[in-house]
Amino acid sequence: MENTQTDLVRSLMLDANAAAGILDEIFATDVTACPVECANCGLTGPIGTLLAFTQAPGVVLRCPGCENVVLRIVQTPQAIYLDARGAAFVRLPRASG
Amino acid sequence: MAIHGKRNAIGEIEMKRSVDWQIASIKAIKQETHVVKTYTLALPDWSPHRPGQHYDLRLTAPDGYQAQRSYSIASEPERAGEIDLTVELIENGEVSSYLNEILVVGDQIELRGPIGGYFVWEVGMGGPLLLVAGGSGIVPLMSMLRHWAAAGARDPHNGKIPVRLLYSSRTPEDVIYFEELMKLRAECDGLEIFHTFTRQHPPDWDGYARRIDNQMLAEVAGPFGKSLLAYVCGPTQLVEAVANGLVQIGLAPQQVHTERFGPTGGDS
Numbered sequence: 001m002e003n004t005q006t007d008l009v010r011s012l013m014l015d016a017n018a019a020a021g022i023l024d025e026i027f028a029t030d031v032t033a034c035p036v037e038c039a040n041c042g043l044t045g046p047i048g049t050l051l052a053f054t055q056a057p058g059v060v061l062r063c064p065g066c067e068n069v070v071l072r073i074v075q076t077p078q079a080i081y082l083d084a085r086g087a088a089f090v091r092l093p094r095a096s097g
Numbered sequence: 098m099a100i101h102g103k104r105n106a107i108g109e110i111e112m113k114r115s116v117d118w119q120i121a122s123i124k125a126i127k128q129e130t131h132v133v134k135t136y137t138l139a140l141p142d143w144s145p146h147r148p149g150q151h152y153d154l155r156l157t158a159p160d161g162y163q164a165q166r167s168y169s170i171a172s173e174p175e176r177a178g179e180i181d182l183t184v185e186l187i188e189n190g191e192v193s194s195y196l197n198e199i200l201v202v203g204d205q206i207e208l209r210g211p212i213g214g215y216f217v218w219e220v221g222m223g224g225p226l227l228l229v230a231g232g233s234g235i236v237p238l239m240s241m242l243r244h245w246a247a248a249g250a251r252d253p254h255n256g257k258i259p260v261r262l263l264y265s266s267r268t269p270e271d272v273i274y275f276e277e278l279m280k281l282r283a284e285c286d287g288l289e290i291f292h293t294f295t296r297q298h299p300p301d302w303d304g305y306a307r308r309i310d311n312q313m314l315a316e317v318a319g320p321f322g323k324s325l326l327a328y329v330c331g332p333t334q335l336v337e338a339v340a341n342g343l344v345q346i347g348l349a350p351q352q353v354h355t356e357r358f359g360p361t362g363g364d365s
Contacts, residue, residue: 013333015357018167020212021153024116032215048215049355 009053016050019059022073023047026082027092037088040068047071047090117142118155118209123202124179129273132186133233134197135171137179138206145174148240149217149328149356152182152210156192166192169236169330169358170211173243175251183273185233216356218328220248224258225321229309229339231265231331234358235273238262238330242278246285259287263317265309265335268297291317309335311342323347330356 016023020032032048043065050061050070058074063086072083084090121138129135151169172181186197200206218226218241226245228238245260266272272292282290293305293313305313318325327348329339336355343353 010333013357014167015355017151017213017216017356020151020214021116021165021167021209024212030212030214032213046215048213052357 009055012053012055014052014054015048015064016052016061017048018052018054019061019073020048022059022075022080026073026080029092031090031092034093035091036070038063038065038068038070039086039088041066042088116209116212118207120205121208123200123204123206126200126202129183130271132197133183133273134186135181135183136196136200137172137181138208139179143178143180144211145177146170146180146211146240147214147217147219148174148244149237149354150211150213150240151237152180152208153212154182154192154196155207155209156195157207164191167212169240169356171236171239171243173240173247175244175247183233183236183239216328216330216354218244218326218354220245220258222326224260225325226258226260227318227321227325227327228260228262229264229314229327229329229331230262231309231335231339232267232271232358233273234329234331234335234356235264236330236358237356238328239274241328242281242288245288246281249285249287257287259289259321261289261291261317261321263291263293263309263313265293265295265331267295269294269299309339309342311345314339314342315346318343318346318348325352327353328356329353330358333357 017032020030023031033046035044036047037044041063043063049064051064053060058072060069061071062068063070068086070086074081119140119142121140123136124139125137127135151167153165153167155163155165157163168182168184170180171183184193184196187193216237228241230238278290282288291305293307293309295308298306327343329336336357340353340355344350
């Protein structure tokens with residue numbers, strides 16, 4: 001049973017390209033090419049390479065290396081919650097380059 | 098004040114604005130395979146995309162319930178004012194079944210985009226270009242191919258970037274864009290296409306008839322040496338097998354761009 005559920009969740013897994021729209025809403029720019037470091041294992045790579053689980057009330061983005069949760073996003077009618085405690089950092093380009 | 102103004106001016110030039118929702122209308126619908134359709138959408142606020150990007154589609158029920166999905170752009174950015182989205186019908190898929198069964202030409206639909214900056218390729222990024230698709234994972238790669246062909250037609254120098262496409266499908270009937278791919282291969286120098294079939298292949302088929310493996314990757318990618326750019330799109334299993342395989346045959350992980358397309362399930 002557990003295997004079946006795990007297989008189902010994994011078969012629905014996307015990557016963070018699928019969350020680019022909501023990320024764009026939060027950061028007001030595209031961040032899928034921006035580097036993020038996993039706070040658990042230290043792997044650093046583009047946000048777009050995070051594993052995305054979107055078939056839930058929120059979006060969960062996990063590290064492709066250790067699969068720990070890096071970012072969590074929940075939308076309500078009034079607000080967007082971003083839980084980034086799984087990220088050591090996110091590097092965003094400055095507007096002036 | 099002066100500094101503030103200057104920063105604004107730079108910001109306007111260099112900062113991309115956040116993408117807003119807009120209402121597009123369905124201009125045409127084309128049946129590609131028994132479960133795949135292409136929707137041509139006319140956009141009031143069109144902007145050129147980077148091949149590989151997608152649009153978010155949002156459906157709102159009368160009670161306010163919303164469902165949202167991302168769909169890759171299939172068309173090339175050279176086609177102004179409209180985009181093609183190619184969508185595979187997912188069994189029990191909330192959004193894809195609405196698109197497949199309900200939408201007709203003239204209907205309106207809410208979307209935002211173009212979105213995404215990681216899984217993109219433009220002729221300016223160079224090559225050689227290795228495209229690996231599983232099932233409907235061909236869609237964003239088709240945008241890259243069409244862009245490559247359009248750029249080559251405009252400036253023959255751009256057409257010199259060699260491209261190889263390895264496309265895995267279950268059966269010949271599942272191949273999306275089959276005729277256009279044949280036409281592109283006939284008309285464009287520098288494009289080679291390799292099909293592999295995992296369930297059923299055409300009679301007299303002497304090409305690949307198995308899941309993509311490292312030997313196949315080495316045969317297809319080999320002539321490009323080690324300096325190629327790879328884009329892999331398909332179901333998770335295929336993407337992981339191909340990405341790992343490309344690294345095992347000697348590419349650096351940074352050369353391999355991946356996008357998981359889902360859920361298609363099974364063995365395309």
